[in-house]
């Protein structure tokens with residue numbers, strides 16, 4: 001069951017921004033960070049959690065002495081915090097690792113061991129390459145067919161087309177919760193049901209989605225979900241959740257002395273403890289923006305507030321750009337489609353390259369990415385592969401109305 005939301009919290013932008021040291025003005029002009037989909041800034045609490053860990057309890061886990069015990073305690077808290085963020089049934093189904101890409105390569109190897117020639121897997125053009133290539137390479141190793149679901153010209157997935165790819169012996173659907181290039185959010189709960197009805201497991205990529213909306217692995221009924229803390233105000237740590245039965249039953253590539261029990265079975269080698277401490281602090285930061293008696297309730301409320309606020313900023317950019325014929329915003333742009341996207345805009349200009357625009361923005365202290373952002377299939381499908389790709393304006397909750405106006409003003413100089 002999805003979590004109920006009684007009341008949406010209001011975000012206090014002044015308080016929020018004061019917590020992020022990177023947002024303070026440098027040489028008079030505060031930078032506008034529209035690079036969130038490539039990695040977000042971190043609040044002071046995350047910086048402190050990382051340095052406090054290194055200062056006060058830096059040790060390997062599982063020892064008898066104080067620092068190791070403190071490390072174990074911190075790790076337990078961090079697994080529980082991620083379980084709250086994802087609505088995972090149990091903290092030991094949460095795996096930490098280097099990043100989403102590495103974790104996906106890792107689990108794809110184990111899953112592929114069970115695939116057989118004659119079977120198929122399904123990936124989509126909407127996805128980042130980290131949720132395509134690991135599966136393609138794993139399929140190649142064992143001679144399994146890979147079917148690629150095309151996107152529509154609007155940058156969405158057509159349900160009937162997807163369903164046609166789910167016929168016969170299909171083992172897996174790898175699907176994004178949100179495109180990191182266009183913001184499109186497919187209905188993952190619905191598509192998961194279709195995949196399950198066809199006998200396929202579902203691996204969801206929530207890397208881009210995580211800072212923008214509520215994740216709920218139980219309501220979505222997916223089998224795996226991956227995300228990365230550096231996209232939701234934390235440090236560079238990857239996260240994988242898997243259904244307990246699958247994590248227990250699948251063979252893990254691991255060293256012999258490592259635990260057979262969850263989560264140790266999947267957490268290869270010594271982990272980035274300071275990063276995990278920072279991840280815990282990032283989740284507690286997000287929870288602090290909401291209200292409720294449990295951390296999950298606070299997280300759900302906070303994410304609803306973030307979603308409402310970010311959509312307002314998105315609308316401001318869309319309205320501003322609509323009046324400018326030199327610009328094209330790709331993906332879903334109509335008012336009644338905003339609930340199906342994150343506030344991440346992929347843009348092109350009639351005659352200027354995305355790189356040129358990103359450099360112009362940078363001269364005005366506005367930080368944005370250009371190119372394909374590893375959403376290679378998508379950018380190629382839109383016919384932008386040769387032309388330098390898209391300019392990406394990625395809004396997160398620490399951005400402001402003034403920043404939207406400043407960005408529109410600077411873009412206006414290029415009209």
Ligand SMILES: Cc1ncc(COP(=O)(O)O)c(C=O)c1O
Pocket residue numbers: 037038099100101102128130131176178179180205206207208227228238373
């Ligand atoms: C949607 C999406 N999926 C996957 C990734 C890869 O994540 P990581 O850098 O943690 O490997 C990214 C990174 O930009 C992304 O945006």
